[in-house]
Amino acid sequence: MAKPDKHVFVCTQSRPAGHPRGSCTERGAQDLMMAFGEQFEEKGLWGKCMLTPSGCIGACDNGPAVLVYPEGVLYTKVTKDDIAEIVDNHLIAGEPVERLKAAPELW
Numbered sequence: 400m401a402k403p404d405k406h407v408f409v410c411t412q413s414r415p416a417g418h419p420r421g422s423c424t425e426r427g428a429q430d431l432m433m434a435f436g437e438q439f440e441e442k443g444l445w446g447k448c449m450l451t452p453s454g455c456i457g458a459c460d461n462g463p464a465v466l467v468y469p470e471g472v473l474y475t476k477v478t479k480d481d482i483a484e485i486v487d488n489h490l491i492a493g494e495p496v497e498r499l500k501a502a503p504e505l506w
């Protein structure tokens with residue numbers, strides 16, 4: 400397996416209903432995984448980039464959370480409508496999406 404240019408981790412942590420921290424799955428993380436998968440397919444990124452569901456990244460109150468390496472950029476409150484912008488700007492063009500970056504006190 401070749402080392403990927405970018406590795407996208409989507410928090411898909413779930414927790415029991417009513418849990419005080421909630422979870423990224425409760426906030427729509429599975430839709431983000433689907434949207435990233437569609438974008439990877441459409442833009443031919445499989446083999447260049449990796450997409451991995453992850454456990455909790457620690458930004459539960461600001462989820463869904465997406466973490467992109469090697470830069471270590473954490474995106475918070477991501478919606479499926481943001482995915483094409485992350486793919487085009489960050490994964491392909493190499494420019495992280497500033498408006499979605501986690502607040503400095505969080506990450």
Ligand code: FES
Nearest residue numbers: 410423456458459
């Ligand atoms: S549940 Fe996703 S960051 Fe904690």
